[in-house]
Amino acid sequence: MSAFDELMAFQRETEALGQVMGRLGWDQETVMPRGAAQQRADEMGALESVLHARRSDPRIGDWLAAVDEGALDDVARAQIRHIRRSYTRALRLPDRLSAEIARVTSRAQGIWAEARAADDVLHFLPVLTEVVRLKREEAAALAGGGDAYDALLDDYEPGATAAGVGTIFDRMRPRLVELRERIMEADRHPAVLSGRFPAESQMILAREVATHFGYDWRHGRLDQSVHPFTSGSGTDVRITTRVDEVEPLGCLYSTLHEVGHGAYEQGIDPAYMLTPLGAGVSMGVHESQSRIFENQLGRSRAFCGWLYHRMSELFGGSGAADADAFYAAVNRVHSGYIRTEADEVHYNLHIMLRFDLERDLIAGRLEVADLEEAWNARFEADFGVAVDKPSNGVLQDVHWSVGLFGYFPTYALGNVYAGCLFTALRTDVPTLDDDLARGHAEPATAWLREHVQCPGGLYTPAETIERACGFAPHEGPLLEYLDAKFGALYAL
Template sequence: MNPIEAILTHARETAALDQVAARLSWDQETFMPRGAARQRGDEVAAMSDVLHARRVDPQIGEWLAAAQPETDIEKAQLHEVRRAFDRATKVPARLSAEIARVTSMAQGQWAEARETENAADFLPVLARVVELKREEALHLSDGRDPYDALLAEYEPGATADDLSAMFGALRPRLVALRDRAFGSVRQPGLLGGTYDETVQIALGRELAKVFGYDFARGRIDKAVHPFSSGSGDDVRITTRTDPTDPFNCIYSTIHETGHAGYEQGIDPAYHFSPIGGGVSMGVHESQSRIYENQLGRSRAFTGWLHGRMERAFGDLGLDADAFYCTVNRLGRSYIRTESDEVQYNLHVLLRFDLERALIGGTLDVADLEEAWNTRFKADFGVAVDRPSNGFLQDVHWAVGLFGYFPTYTLGNVYAGCLHAALRRDVPDLDVALAEGNTAPAISWLAERVHRHGGLYPPRELISRATGAEPSEEPLLAYLEAKFGALYA
């Protein structure tokens, strides 16, 4: 084989093993017995050893040196291989395996601490995770900001300083919009009653199909924290239910369908290749958020959803207009994943600042809960009542995903850009959405985003899709127009 063929064959086998490792994590959050956590940690560590050895194989460096890419696809593939190889060779195999082992155990301890509301039980293992991630960041940073080195794993090309500037532009207008809404005489009501959880799951499956999810290549299960896993021909999603809040299941399912739709929509020719997955978590999140919010919470789609829910659950006690307002109601929520569109990013910015401090060494894990609660009270005006509504609500830090949280807000920014372009290109979109037909929107996204996989860098992909550089302005304009009208 020539060097490029050799690289791609090696990458394909590594990607296949990586999918097996991901299935171990999926199983851990869905069907694995609780008592198997320590054994699963050893299994994950063993798989991590195998993957790390493949990723640091010196032969990769020799192939890269000899490769002569001719097409844009080959150049993109080799760029991703080189980026991964450079990162992998900087992290000792010992450290990589230890991170895999500890985070696997930490995930189980987080779930138990969250269930029992005993934060103290989780802090020792979290301290160890932070210690390991700090060490990893130092290996990767080359003297630069260690946090940027972790961020690059999820959003190549982004820096904490750039994101801070963007987030700084978002914060004041989001706070001002929220305060005006809370001060309005028009306040949407809540959805009362209880809703059969089996029916919720059935409706969630239907909605996944409505948004283009291919069940021949996927499945839906329940988990504590909804997520999407896999790529290519095996892309799985999870959701959760609440008997008093069917929107939790509905919009968690639509959100994860956005992630899954991206992976299922990538050009099959790229499967198991270095560009065979979503290009970044920011772009990934843009798909889940545009599915969930700009499409799923639009007046047109909620009109259709109102009728579908009444067929499933009976009279909701709201007409379609009131239902739309209730779906989009602003409220003071402890939980990021249950937060409204206006305040969601404030939840993310809190996490972004705290995890930067943890990695930078200016915040100790022992002081994390107090720092979280103090910041939350300042940002949202209410005191955290229990750990599961505070710093224990997310699994991300337990599994070592430092640098991941800011991609949620970056995804909202990208979604704002994509939505503005979608409305420009498909002016009669609401006609289709009012009939429960998302095909025009999904087809547009599939053509401009999904099929490309990792062919283009994140910002370039959004620029190509929309015709403009990414900016927070389209998101802010959308939110101010939508909620300005909704709250009069």
């Protein structure tokens, strides 16, 4: 075997073990007995030690040095790019620290769920303090003297920096705030859906919509969890949702969001399975898929027309007088507390809040003991509403409990990418509205599979979007889409 062949054989085993660890995480969030939390934390820590040892194995350095990259094709060179990046990062991270982060975040996840259910911040703060301490140490090790937050962000959006993301947010914020203010002053008040929406029927609808959006049930499944998520890649990609019998949109659009993630993983070229190219290239590109599935497609006027009639069949009505009223209710703009339930105008403001707070946490400008106060003050300033309880505030997201610092900004980057992709999609699929009006998103999702999902990690995040759209990604298309959509809805 050549050095490249030996390296790839070793890498495939590492990728397979990573999938096993992901399956343990899925199990913990869906069906694991509550009393198994400490044992699962030990299991996760042990497996992370094995994975870290493989990712930092000196043989990887030897193989990389021996490979003649000039003799490789584009796919093989992309594999080498990913492996070299992972190896460099792994060498900077002590094995002790890697295992400890896995153990503590596994335990913290269960404590967060308990605290959220009880609205008890004090129950969560001690373990969150541990998580932040460990993530600060990790960031310092990875940064090698550079910006600590950038080192964490790079794990989710390779090549991105806090300064670059902050510049994009600075350009977006005034337009979003101005649009929000105009909407709030408008003399239009869409109704809220009302009625009884049995959980079983909601799950029937969720599965039906997932099918129409191209989710492959031969290689996936839908379960329920406290916080919806997607797990796995290749031929085993699992999604979850949550159900509230008085609020059906949460289940539906959480499912659509996760279907976007799941369809991305299912849509990657099977030849890349269990290699570095066999997963989404970045969380920003991943979020572009979940957000375009959820919003530009799932909340469109055309699809809402179909959905209105389907919900009438399933539930006997939705509280909306007609399809237009239903579309307005689905897209109602209001200063809600919950990020995952936020309208498209407010959503990025939620992300900007979290981005600023977690940067301050990692930099040491903000301590965990002061986090709730900082969150509540910032939320009231940005949204004009005081947080009424912790589960609607600092306890609402799972991300910090599991150590995902640097992840939040990719949600907004995903929106930016989705805006660009939707511009190209509308040009290339002229039947889009007619398709969606029949409840069929397959032509749109097939376009996304071909242009975004199939390459997996072959290109960089920016290259992936530019190749699909024909232009470099920027926030303009998203802001224009929001202005047009909500300008029409609210007669601005």
